[in-house]
C-alpha cells in the first residue's frame with residue numbers, strides 16, 4: 001500500500017489538495033486568507049516589480065526631494081536618504097492603531113462593521129469546512145486501506161458534495177474581504193486627502209520638505225495598508241480558530257507530537273526575527289526610492305518643453321538613472337536579506353514534515369490506530385505548525401507591512417491637527433496674525449451706501465516679514481491701508497521680498513510679526529450671534545464685527561494671480577471655473593446608491609468651500625469673459641468649452657495669463673493680489689486687462705518691474721533689499737503716483 005506522505009510534500013498534488021482543503025498542508029493552515037495576506041504584503045515588498053500597482057497619476061506640485069520627518073531620528077535630509085532606523089514595536093503598534101482605527105468609527109461605520117462581521121463569519125465557515133475535510137480525508141483513506149469499496153464510494157461522494165458546498169464559502173469570503181478592503185481604502189483616501197488639503201498643509205509639506213512623496217503614501221501605501229491589514233487580521237483570526245480546532249485533533253492522536261511542534265515553532269520564530277531584522281528599514285527605503293524615481297519621471301513629463309529647449313535630456317537621463325540605481329541597489333540588498341531568510345524558512349518548513357508520519361507510524365503498525373489517522377495527523381500537524389509559525393512564514397510580508405505602517409503613521413502624525421508644531425514654520429511663538437473683520441454695509445437713511453470709495457479693504461500694522469526657518473528679515477515694520485479702488489503697485493529689486501509680501505498676505509508665510517487685517521463685505525444685515533458683538537442694532541454706517549481668524553483666504557474675497565498661471569487638468573470650462581467653483585462630478589444620490597458609489601468620495605471639506613461666492617457662471621458668461629480677455633478665438637481653436645487639452649502646453653504663457661484674468665473677472669473678489677501676472681503680455685494687452693478689472697470694481701495690489709504699470713495704480717510701495725535699509729531700519733517707502741506721470745518721467749526707483 002503506497003504511503004501518501006511523499007505526495008503530501010508536493011504542493012501540486014491533487015491528492016494533497018483533497019487532504020487539506022483548500023490549501024496545501026505544507027504551506028499554511030489551510031487558510032487562503034493567509035495566502036492572500038502574503039500576496040498583499042508581497043505586493044508591498046516588491047512593488048517595484050508591479051507596474052499595475054503604480055499607475056496613479058502624480059501631481060506636479062509634490063515634494064521633490066527626500067526629507068527627514070520631524071521627530072525622527074535622522075539627523076539630516078541627506079542621512080535620511082540612505083539610512084532609516086526601523087521603528088520599535090511600540091511605535092509601530094501605536095501607528096498601526098492611529099491609522100487603522102478612524103474608519104471603524106466613521107460615518108461609514110455601520111457598513112464597515114457589518115461587512116467585517118460577514119467576512120469573519122465566512123472565515124469561520126471556511127475553517128469549519130477545513131476541519132470537516134480533515135475527518136473526511138481520514139475516513140476516505142481508511143476505506144481505501146480496508147479495501148471497502150462501498151464505503152470508499154460513499155466517502156468519495158461526500159467529498160464531492162463537500163467541495164460543491166464549500167467552494168462558495170471560500171470564494172465569497174475572498175470577495176467580501178476584497179470589497180471591504182476597497183471601501184476602507186476609499187474612505188481612507190478621502191480622509192487623508194481632506195486633511196492633506198486642509199489649512200494648505202500640502203503647501204507646508206512641500207515648501208518645508210517635511211516628508212518624502214506624500215502622493216505615494218496616499219496612492220500606494222493606503223492601498224497596501226487596507227488590503228494587508230484586513231488580510232492580516234483574518235489570518236490571525238483564522239490561525240487562532242484553526243489552532244484550537246487542529247490542536248485538539250493532534251493532541252488527541254499523540255500529545256508529545258504537539259509539544260515538539262510548539263518548541264520547534266517558538267525557536268523558529270526567534271531565529272527568523274533575528275535574521276530578518278533589517279527587512280523593515282530596507283522595505284521603507286525601497287518604497288521611498290521607487291517613489292523618488294517615479295517622481296523624477298513625472299517632472300520630465302511636466303517640464304518637457306523647458307528640458308527640450310535646454311537640450312537637457314542627457315542630464316535628465318543621467319539623473320533619472322542615478323535615482324533608479326539607488327532603488328536598484330536597495331532592492332538588491334532587500335533580495336539578499338530575503339534570500340538569507342528564505343534559506344532558513346524553507347529548511348524550517350520542510351525539515352519537520354516527515355516527523356508526524358514517522359512518530360505515528362509505529363502506532364499504526366502495532367494496530368493502535370487506523371491508516372486514515374496517519375493522514376489526519378499529518379494534516380493536523382501542518383495546520384498547527386502553520387499557525388504557530390505565522391511569523392516565520394510571513395516574516396518578509398510582515399516587514400513590508402511594517403514599512404507601510406511606518407510611512408503612513410509618519411504621514412498621519414504630520415496631518416494630525418493635534419500636532420501643529422510639526423508643520424510650524426518656526427520655533428518662535430511670535431508670528432504674523434491674519435485677521436478678518438466682517439463689514440456689513442447697511443443703507444443710510446437716504447438709501448445710499450456711505451463712504452463706499454473709502455471703504456477699507458486691508459490694513460497692515462507693523463508688519464515685519466522673515467523667511468521661514470532661516471528667518472532673514474525681508475520687510476521691516478510696514479504699515480499701510482488699502483481702501484476700495486486704492487490700487488497699489490509693489491516694486492523693488494529682485495529678491496527683495498515682493499512675492500514674499502504677497503505670500504504673507506495670502507497666509508502662506510507667517511514668520512515675523514505684525515497684523516494683516518482684511519475687511520470683508522458680507523452684504524448681510526448685522527447679526528447678533530455669529531460675530532459675537534452682541535449688538536442687534538441696525539447701523540447707518542459700516543459695521544465692524546469682532547476680529548476673526550479666517551478659515552480660508554478665499555473666504556475673505558481675496559484672489560491671487562501668480563506669475564506663472566496654474567492650469568488644471570481638465571476642460572476649458574474647468575480652467576475658467578478654477579478655483580472658485582468645481583463641477584459636481586458625483587451622480588445624484590439614488591443613482592450613486594445603485595451603482596455602489598461611495599458618498600464620502602463626493603464630499604468637499606467645508607474649509608474648502610467659499611461662503612457667499614457668486615453664482616456659477618453660465619455658458620454665456622464664460623464666453624463673454626473669454627472675449628473680455630481677448631481669448632474668444634480659443635473656443636473655436638479647441639472645439640468649445642468641454643475639450644480637454646494639456647493647457648499649459650497648448651496655450652502660450654501670455655494666453656495663460658489672460659485666462660487667469662478671466663478667472664479673476666468671474667470670481668469678482670474684493671481684492672486681487674497680482675504677482676507679475678501680466679509679465680508675458682504686450683503693453684496693449686496689459687492695459688486692456690487692467691482696464692477690465694478696474695471696470696469690474698476689483699481693487700488690486702500688483703507686483704511688477706515695468707514702469708508701464710504706474711498708470712493703473714494710485715500708490716507705489718518700494719521695497720529695497722533688507723541689507724540696505726533706508727532709514728530707521730525700514731526698508732520700504734510709499735509714494736502716491738502722479739496721474740500725469742509719463743513713462744519717460746517714471747525712472748526706475750532702485
Ligand SMILES: Nc1ncnc2c1ncn2[C@@H]1O[C@H](COP(=O)(O)OP(=O)(O)OP(=O)(O)O)[C@@H](O)[C@H]1O
Nearest residue numbers: 207467468470474493494495496497498499500501
Ligand atoms: N521658501 C523659502 N525659504 C527661504 N527663503 C526663501 C524662500 N523662498 C524665497 N526665499 C528667499 O526670500 C527672498 C525674497 O524672495 P521673493 O520671491 O519674495 O523675491 P522677489 O522680490 O519677489 O524677487 P523677484 O523679483 O526676483 O521675483 C529671496 O532671497 C529668496 O531667496
